[in-house]
Amino acid sequence: MGKLDFAPIADTTRRAEIVALLRRAILTGQLEPGQKLNELRIAEQMRVSRAPLREAMRELVQEGILTSIPYAGTFVIDVTAKDIDDAYSLNKVLDEFAIELTWPLRDQRFFDELDRRHEAVKQATRDRDTTRQIETALQLHGLIHEWADNSVLLETWQRLTSRLQMYFALHQRARKEPVPDEDIHETYVRLLKGADMRAAQSHAREHIGLDFEELLAYARSLEQRDSKGAKADRAGPTRNRPEAS
Amino acid sequence: MGKLDFAPIADTTRRAEIVALLRRAILTGQLEPGQKLNELRIAEQMRVSRAPLREAMRELVQEGILTSIPYAGTFVIDVTAKDIDDAYSLNKVLDEFAIELTWPLRDQRFFDELDRRHEAVKQATRDRDTTRQIETALQLHGLIHEWADNSVLLETWQRLTSRLQMYFALHQRARKEPVPDEDIHETYVRLLKGADMRAAQSHAREHIGLDFEELLAYARSLEQRDSKGAKADRAGPTRNRPEAS
């Protein structure tokens, strides 16, 4: 028999597609932080009953980008400066760990994939497609986590990434100029190809820190604005989180 | 008006209670790894319809202790030696980070809570209650993550803990003698109260390593046994994970 490996066919349940749709809507900022998701309306728009929609929402709640309050509703999570700070500081630790694990596993296929993803970022930058630029940049950074051969690490990073992507989208959407960021990733890629692991680790930490400071400042300005009243329609969940212990 | 703070009342939806029930059943080993969860049977036993049960199961899938295959069923995750290895190595990194964050925040309340949880472990040990011993030991180790004031870290650790608790339960259930482990935590607690952060960090790494080796050896022996046939009724999910990208 032939040695051809077939890729598994796509999961074809309504629930899975709803999850993908909702996740994309949230991560690209089409659904704003704090916004309430009306089950009936969304179900009608998607031509789906509420059952699979609700199951999809439960998944996204556990994924950390939605939050649910019993009998009140399900909301897109609110972005606080502290959340961003927390996520980034943990991300640094994970990056360092991922580089350590990936380092001895690097091979030609790794370098090729690294270049491919780097090229995708540059392409998105040329196209002035900010949404895609965020996506591709995160995919570039995700390579070390995928390559590290530690499923728990990968899973953790992906969860963190969801949130970071949300924050970035919020940020990018807010600022006027589409995007400057010419080629910050150049050094990152070069170091990952090099021989000095420590250098790669500390650069990852530095580099991430840069975008971060700007994002954090933006988040803080948002909070200042919000706290001065004018809370708009973004219903503020005031009760406890649904996560039981 | 008075300054009394009321705690938020308990979330009282069937779904939340089902989640708690199922999680406990899985973490204590009442539901074995690989076992399939029959929706109809469980729903009848709990006197609940399938809707909230299914939603609860979606949450636990995202929590990482169940795995779902469309049109085939939902299963308790299988424990592989690699999973344990992955989880533990990440756990070390997280512990180190948590100690770093917690260190400057330690105060009298921290030390009191530390002693309280340490005492709970010793009590469970005296009672020869292995399940509770696992629970309390993990709670003791969780304190640094709770105290670190980083919600993302805490969430990540709790997710990891779920899995570790499962593995521990499996292990404890298997070995004959109830439990030796007199007071390994004594040093850990003392170092956390001390002045040398590095020492505390490296001890956390060492200490965790101990239990780990034993657990890992057990997992490997399990896999050897399984691969020699006799796969029992534990239906092995052979298709792809449901997690779409």
Add this chain to the structure above:
DNA sequence: GAGAAGCAGACTGTCGACAATCTAACAAGA
């Protein structure tokens, strides 16, 4: 007897309807 086609049976996925709960507007009383 071996292998393919077809056929129940069981189970998961989805739907529409009902029950429980919350919110906000309104009325009544001090």
Add this chain to the structure above:
DNA sequence: TCTTGTTAGATTGTCGACAGTCTGCTTCTC
């Protein structure tokens, strides 16, 4: 005018039933 009780509307939580899919057995053919 402020507080409290009431009520209607909207929304979420739950239920029972139906449809789609998989699995294992049976049957038929060679």
